[in-house]
Amino acid sequence: MAAKIKSGGAGNNQVEANSDINVTPFVDIMLVLLIIFMVAAPLASVSVPVELPIAVAKAAPNPPKPVYISIQNDGDVYVGDFKTDVGSLGADLKEQIGARNPADERIFIRGDQNTRYGDFMQVMNALQDNGFYSVALVGEDQATS
Numbered sequence: 001m002a003a004k005i006k007s008g009g010a011g012n013n014q015v016e017a018n019s020d021i022n023v024t025p026f027v028d029i030m031l032v033l034l035i036i037f038m039v040a041a042p043l044a045s046v047s048v049p050v051e052l053p054i055a056v057a058k059a060a061p062n063p064p065k066p067v068y069i070s071i072q073n074d075g076d077v078y079v080g081d082f083k084t085d086v087g088s089l090g091a092d093l094k095e096q097i098g099a100r101n102p103a104d105e106r107i108f109i110r111g112d113q114n115t116r117y118g119d120f121m122q123v124m125n126a127l128q129d130n131g132f133y134s135v136a137l138v139g140e141d142q143a144t145s
Helices: 024-044 086-097 117-129
Strands: 002-007 013-018 067-071 077-079 082-084 106-111 134-138
Touching: 067 086, 067 117, 077 086, 082 086, 086 117, 106 117
Parallel strands: 067 106, 106 134
Antiparallel strands: 002 013, 067 077, 077 082
16 A cells, blocks of 8 residues: 655645555556467367267277285295195296286285295295296285275
Protein backbone atom coordinates (compact mmCIF):
# COMPACT_ATOMS: atom_id res chain seq x y z
CA MET A 1 0.00 0.00 0.00
CA ALA A 2 1.29 3.43 -0.85
CA ALA A 3 0.84 6.71 1.01
CA LYS A 4 0.40 10.30 -0.05
CA ILE A 5 1.82 13.12 1.98
CA LYS A 6 -0.21 16.29 1.97
CA SER A 7 1.54 19.35 3.06
CA GLY A 8 -0.84 21.92 4.39
CA GLY A 9 1.68 24.57 5.32
CA ALA A 10 3.39 25.49 8.57
CA GLY A 11 4.61 21.93 9.16
CA ASN A 12 1.13 20.45 9.10
CA ASN A 13 1.82 17.16 7.24
CA GLN A 14 -0.94 14.57 6.90
CA VAL A 15 -0.55 11.07 5.57
CA GLU A 16 -3.39 9.75 3.43
CA ALA A 17 -3.63 6.06 2.37
CA ASN A 18 -3.57 5.22 -1.33
CA SER A 19 -5.43 1.99 -2.00
CA ASP A 20 -5.00 1.79 -5.79
CA ILE A 21 -3.63 -1.53 -7.08
CA ASN A 22 -0.93 -1.40 -9.72
CA VAL A 23 -2.22 -3.83 -12.35
CA THR A 24 0.48 -3.19 -14.95
CA PRO A 25 2.67 -6.21 -13.97
CA PHE A 26 -0.44 -8.41 -13.91
CA VAL A 27 -1.46 -7.30 -17.41
CA ASP A 28 2.09 -7.83 -18.69
CA ILE A 29 2.17 -11.41 -17.40
CA MET A 30 -1.28 -12.17 -18.82
CA LEU A 31 -0.28 -10.86 -22.25
CA VAL A 32 2.88 -12.99 -22.26
CA LEU A 33 0.85 -16.08 -21.32
CA LEU A 34 -1.71 -15.28 -24.02
CA ILE A 35 1.04 -15.08 -26.65
CA ILE A 36 2.56 -18.37 -25.47
CA PHE A 37 -0.79 -20.15 -25.74
CA MET A 38 -1.54 -18.60 -29.12
CA VAL A 39 1.77 -19.92 -30.46
CA ALA A 40 1.62 -23.33 -28.76
CA ALA A 41 -2.00 -24.22 -29.59
CA PRO A 42 -1.52 -24.66 -33.36
CA LEU A 43 1.60 -26.74 -32.76
CA ALA A 44 -0.33 -29.16 -30.55
CA SER A 45 -2.89 -30.04 -33.20
CA VAL A 46 -2.32 -32.22 -36.24
CA SER A 47 -3.33 -30.52 -39.45
CA VAL A 48 -2.81 -33.41 -41.86
CA PRO A 49 -6.05 -35.41 -42.27
CA VAL A 50 -5.49 -39.15 -42.23
CA GLU A 51 -7.99 -41.98 -42.08
CA LEU A 52 -6.49 -44.44 -39.64
CA PRO A 53 -7.27 -48.14 -39.99
CA ILE A 54 -8.99 -49.99 -37.19
CA ALA A 55 -6.46 -51.86 -35.10
CA VAL A 56 -7.24 -55.47 -34.35
CA ALA A 57 -4.51 -56.75 -32.09
CA LYS A 58 -3.94 -60.44 -31.73
CA ALA A 59 -4.15 -61.81 -28.24
CA ALA A 60 -0.78 -61.84 -26.54
CA PRO A 61 0.47 -65.31 -25.69
CA ASN A 62 0.29 -66.30 -22.06
CA PRO A 63 3.59 -65.92 -20.26
CA PRO A 64 5.35 -69.19 -19.58
CA LYS A 65 4.52 -71.01 -16.40
CA PRO A 66 6.83 -69.75 -13.65
CA VAL A 67 9.46 -72.14 -12.37
CA TYR A 68 9.73 -72.44 -8.60
CA ILE A 69 12.61 -73.89 -6.64
CA SER A 70 11.78 -74.75 -3.03
CA ILE A 71 14.41 -75.22 -0.34
CA GLN A 72 13.23 -76.86 2.86
CA ASN A 73 14.84 -76.25 6.23
CA ASP A 74 16.60 -79.66 6.11
CA GLY A 75 18.26 -78.76 2.77
CA ASP A 76 15.96 -80.73 0.43
CA VAL A 77 15.59 -79.01 -2.95
CA TYR A 78 12.49 -79.22 -5.15
CA VAL A 79 11.92 -78.03 -8.73
CA GLY A 80 8.19 -77.47 -8.84
CA ASP A 81 6.80 -80.47 -6.96
CA PHE A 82 9.65 -82.85 -7.81
CA LYS A 83 12.54 -83.50 -5.45
CA THR A 84 16.04 -83.05 -6.85
CA ASP A 85 19.54 -82.41 -5.57
CA VAL A 86 21.94 -79.55 -6.18
CA GLY A 87 24.04 -81.62 -8.60
CA SER A 88 21.16 -82.27 -11.01
CA LEU A 89 19.35 -78.98 -10.43
CA GLY A 90 20.54 -77.40 -13.70
CA ALA A 91 19.48 -80.37 -15.84
CA ASP A 92 16.08 -80.54 -14.12
CA LEU A 93 15.51 -76.82 -14.67
CA LYS A 94 16.47 -77.02 -18.34
CA GLU A 95 14.06 -79.92 -18.74
CA GLN A 96 11.34 -77.87 -17.01
CA ILE A 97 11.75 -74.78 -19.24
CA GLY A 98 12.09 -76.75 -22.47
CA ALA A 99 13.62 -74.96 -25.48
CA ARG A 100 13.57 -71.48 -23.89
CA ASN A 101 16.83 -69.67 -23.21
CA PRO A 102 17.99 -70.09 -19.57
CA ALA A 103 19.34 -66.53 -19.47
CA ASP A 104 15.85 -65.17 -20.24
CA GLU A 105 14.07 -67.23 -17.58
CA ARG A 106 13.21 -65.89 -14.16
CA ILE A 107 13.51 -68.54 -11.47
CA PHE A 108 11.51 -68.08 -8.27
CA ILE A 109 13.16 -69.40 -5.11
CA ARG A 110 11.03 -70.27 -2.12
CA GLY A 111 13.19 -70.91 0.92
CA ASP A 112 12.11 -71.94 4.40
CA GLN A 113 12.93 -69.25 6.93
CA ASN A 114 15.10 -71.76 8.82
CA THR A 115 17.11 -72.80 5.73
CA ARG A 116 20.86 -72.72 6.22
CA TYR A 117 22.62 -70.00 4.27
CA GLY A 118 25.06 -72.57 2.87
CA ASP A 119 22.23 -74.62 1.36
CA PHE A 120 20.79 -71.49 -0.22
CA MET A 121 24.17 -70.49 -1.69
CA GLN A 122 24.66 -73.96 -3.18
CA VAL A 123 21.37 -73.55 -5.05
CA MET A 124 22.36 -70.05 -6.20
CA ASN A 125 25.75 -71.29 -7.43
CA ALA A 126 24.11 -74.17 -9.30
CA LEU A 127 21.75 -71.72 -11.00
CA GLN A 128 24.59 -69.44 -12.12
CA ASP A 129 26.69 -72.38 -13.31
CA ASN A 130 23.81 -73.46 -15.57
CA GLY A 131 23.11 -70.01 -17.05
CA PHE A 132 20.15 -68.94 -14.91
CA TYR A 133 20.92 -65.36 -13.90
CA SER A 134 17.46 -63.92 -13.25
CA VAL A 135 16.35 -65.00 -9.79
CA ALA A 136 13.48 -63.78 -7.65
CA LEU A 137 13.09 -64.57 -3.97
CA VAL A 138 9.56 -65.34 -2.83
CA GLY A 139 8.35 -64.26 0.59
CA GLU A 140 5.02 -64.41 2.33
CA ASP A 141 2.95 -61.25 2.61
CA GLN A 142 2.64 -59.93 6.11
CA ALA A 143 -1.15 -59.73 5.78
CA THR A 144 -1.50 -63.47 5.03
CA SER A 145 0.87 -64.73 7.70
